Amino acid sequence: MKDFASEMMGVMMLAIGLILAFTTLFLAITTVINGNTKTIAMMRVFGYSQKECCRAILGGYRPLSYLGFILGTGYQYGLLRLMVDIVFKDMRSIPAYEFDVPIMLVSLTAFIAIYEILMYVYSEKIKKISIKEIMIE
Numbered sequence: 001m002k003d004f005a006s007e008m009m010g011v012m013m014l015a016i017g018l019i020l021a022f023t024t025l026f027l028a029i030t031t032v033i034n035g036n037t038k039t040i041a042m043m044r045v046f047g048y049s050q051k052e053c054c055r056a057i058l059g060g061y062r063p064l065s066y067l068g069f070i071l072g073t074g075y076q077y078g079l080l081r082l083m084v085d086i087v088f089k090d091m092r093s094i095p096a097y098e099f100d101v102p103i104m105l106v107s108l109t110a111f112i113a114i115y116e117i118l119m120y121v122y123s124e125k126i127k128k129i130s131i132k133e134i135m136i137e
Contacts, residue, residue: 025115029122032057040126041134054123062119069111073104 033040036057043053077099084097 025118028061029058029118032061033122033126037129038134040129041131044129044131050123050127053126054119057126058119058122062115065115066112069108073107 040053040057043056048056081097084094088094
């Protein structure tokens, strides 16, 4: 694919994808936490630890996010394969497009690291939810 696209196009596509991904992730996590502030406050009143609150509120999304990464990777590979095999099939000297496993493993590792760091940051935000402020509302 490097023969058909400039490096600048790759950088732009990467930047757009990362901006969209992080924006979606921040919105999703913030919405979940803001929607469950009363639940978190009540759990803390009943003696649940921060770890238990985080597991109850955010823990269910962890397997879904990993599944989303796997499905998204397959979807992107399928789209690129379709484009190369069908759209560009009449063009000469089209290089074979193969799945790049090492790059996928680097991406998976980066995704897991960033996701877990964000979960830690938002678990600290859960710890700072004031029970008094929730009760005043």
